[in-house]
């Protein structure tokens with residue numbers, strides 16, 4: 245049944261059916277959560293062995309005692325581990341604390357207080373600072389921008405990356421100081437930037453000399469179906485394009501070992517890193533090295549990390565499959581929604597009938613299913629179409645994902661029927 249081609253009478257009849265399904269679900273008094281992309285307990289348990297290594301270890305690595313002060317920008321062995329994954333050189337890496345998001349915030353904060361290496365002045369002295377935000381995107385990126393008072397400029401994200409015709413035009417404005425990118429298994433669509441888009445990003449001419457490409461490679465090794473998409477080193481691509489200082493790449497082990505208790509890194513040109521270190525030295529004597537040490541002992545190298553990620557994939561795959569089969573069986577053919585089918589990352593993006601996302605969110609809440617707020621995937625929480633919803637199936641148990649998806653799909657249908665019947 246195509247809802248958009250059905251008569252009022254057919255829609256009325258369907259409305260009664262779906263309304264009673266919704267009421268039956270409400271009477272189950274559910275309490276389910278599809279909000280944030282968190283690993284479930286079994287995924288966290290995969291890394292318990294990391295702390296088991298603590299008993300009997302000697303805390304010595306790279307010629308130092310990791311329990312003591314020293315090494316502002318991290319253990320060389322830990323840099324090698326990240327460089328193995330990202331493809332850049334170990335000397336192009338700074339190891340930070342537990343969170344890549346915190347390192348991104350810190351970079352922007354430094355841009356405001358000190359300026360970046362090629363800035364004419366600190367960004368706090370600029371009249372206007374704008375940042376490009378491919379949408380839909382990661383709400384916490386946009387929140388960093390808005391917390392500093394930047395203007396967020398939404399740019400459509402296609403299956404192969406941001407709309408580069410638009411980006412290349414916008415960067416002619418010197419107040420456009422950077423762009424947020426999640427290039428692999430993007431949050432929330434799960435899209436992978438194509439080689440052509442990556443080349444255009446590296447090669448484009450920006451009016452701002454200190455344009456900061458925030459290359460958040462949060463899902464560098466996070467494939468749950470098929471073969472991992474491999475990216476060549478983006479630092480090298482920017483260098484070859486003549487823009488070595490443009491890129492700041494981030495990654496972390498949050499969703500490899502323990503979420504929020506992993507290790508994070510920033511990769512950038514050696515000149516950029518020398519500049520960052522010259523400010524960082526006032527901020528800390530050094531980040532937590534015992535955790536870096538344990539991660540190196542436990543994860544060893546890229547090959548071993550990929551084996552470890554296969555265990556994550558086995559836990560995640562059935563949940564993502566449950567999401568796809570619910571969407572297909574409940575919404576397929578109704579012509580009221582489309583959705584993405586990612587092979588990695590932590591999210592699925594649902595595009596409901598324009599004008600219904602907020603209503604769907606409310607209906608889900610009414611039936612005890614908590615979804616990320618409608619609009620959260622857009623700067624200022626404003627989805628101009630009121631259409632996009634982010635599905636995060638990793639944390640609940642499989643049977644709860646199945647139930648929550650039923651509630652979501654029934655809500656998508658009900659909201660569409662309400663809208664169509666109003667017309």
Ligand code: PLP
Nearest residue numbers: 343344345382426431462496498
């Ligand atoms: N970047 C993206 C795109 C994310 O989706 C997330 C978490 O969901 C993060 C960063 C957070 O990473 P971290 O735990 O390293 O701060």
